Amino acid sequence: MLAKVYLLLYNCSLGFGWSLVLWYTLQELHGSQTTSTVYRKVEVPLKVSQTLAVLEILHAAVGLVRSSPLTTFIQVQSRLVVLWLVLDPVREIQSEVNVPVMICAWCVAEIVRYWYYALSIVDKVPYLLTWCRYSLFTVLYPVGVSGEAPHYLHLSLPLHRYWQVLRLSPQQTERLV
Numbered sequence: 001m002l003a004k005v006y007l008l009l010y011n012c013s014l015g016f017g018w019s020l021v022l023w024y025t026l027q028e029l030h031g032s033q034t035t036s037t038v039y040r041k042v043e044v045p046l047k048v049s050q051t052l053a054v055l056e057i058l059h060a061a062v063g064l065v066r067s068s069p070l071t072t073f074i075q076v077q078s079r080l081v082v083l084w085l086v087l088d089p090v091r092e093i094q095s096e097v098n099v100p101v102m103i104c105a106w107c108v109a110e111i112v113r114y115w116y117y118a119l120s121i122v123d124k125v126p127y128l129l130t131w132c133r134y135s136l137f138t139v140l141y142p143v144g145v146s147g148e149a150p151h152y153l154h155l156s157l158p159l160h161r162y163w164q165v166l167r168l169s170p171q172q173t174e175r176l177v
Contacts, residue, residue, distance in 0.1 A: 010059075011117040011118035015110075015114035018107050028042070039103075054080070105143040106144055
């Protein structure tokens, strides 16, 4: 019973958190008429909501939910890498047009998912929410990935350059510097 109450509170909290991120995103897009300021507007609730997803790995590992800890880890870490290793430290990326697209895709997917989980705990999931849970991913997944892909590319460029330098002769490397 305590586990159900905890999971209900956890899922409702993140459902609200992601709803807040979406609200701030749409408000900023409408108010400023630009995509360049969205990340700054939603940064704190986005970081909190996405980082709290780390608890889902723990939930799976201790058996609170029937998910695989490994699968959950892979899903959670992919977004955390984009958020904490690319978006947060690289200010230039924060104003790119794909950032609000990615954030909106994340928000809709997570709002549906967390409210679906919360309502399933109390056996009150409406049909429309079930339909959204199992249908919207066909649109949201490619939209989210297309928003994330440029960030992974940005993250990999320094590593790619490093490996290129390692393959060069000392004379060629001197010319690069």
